[in-house]
């Protein structure tokens with residue numbers, strides 16, 4: 001299963017991906033996690049990305065594409081993947097389309113988690129208090145939501161036009177949301193234990 005999870009920051013993409021990867025048996029590829037690891041390791045990519053990430057802006061498409069191309073060339077993606085945090089604009093959606101066509105691994109589905117902005121602000125505030133991510137600061141979150149609306153929301157239409165988009169209500173208990181995603185993927189019979 002090759003799946004993209006879309007949704008605003010704090011919509012639960014990472015949490016749902018971490019659950020789904022177990023039952024789907026495919027890796028969870030989070031570009032945000034990869035970038036945070038690069039920052040923590042002090043790699044050249046991390047050094048370039050840090051200030052942009054702290055400000056809640058988008059890291060350059062070139063950096064992201066190089067990172068993703070490298071990741072998708074690894075062995076563990078041969079049975080699929082769950083992509084979380086990419087694509088975040090139309091140029092990235094186009095680049096992903098080309099990259100997956102080149103490696104002969106087209107997407108099976110795109111699931112968008114829908115969560116209203118006020119719920120996002122409340123959720124990310126809790127994450128900020130627990131994890132202290134600079135980009136979860138309430139002022140930065142407002143900018144991130146604006147970037148999402150301007151840059152990332154059109155990506156959903158891009159996939160909808162290709163008949164790949166499923167929209168799922170991301171409000172509710174974790175199990176409820178996971179069940180809705182499974183339903184969208186026609187995998188209701190799969191239990192949380194596999």
Ligand code: AMP
Pocket residue numbers: 009031032033035052053054056057058059060064084085086087088092135144
């Ligand atoms: P996330 O954990 O997905 O919210 O990502 C954290 C931050 O990493 C974002 O606010 C961006 O600065 C950067 N980032 C992650 N994925 C991308 C992407 N596909 N394009 C550009 N920047 C990204």
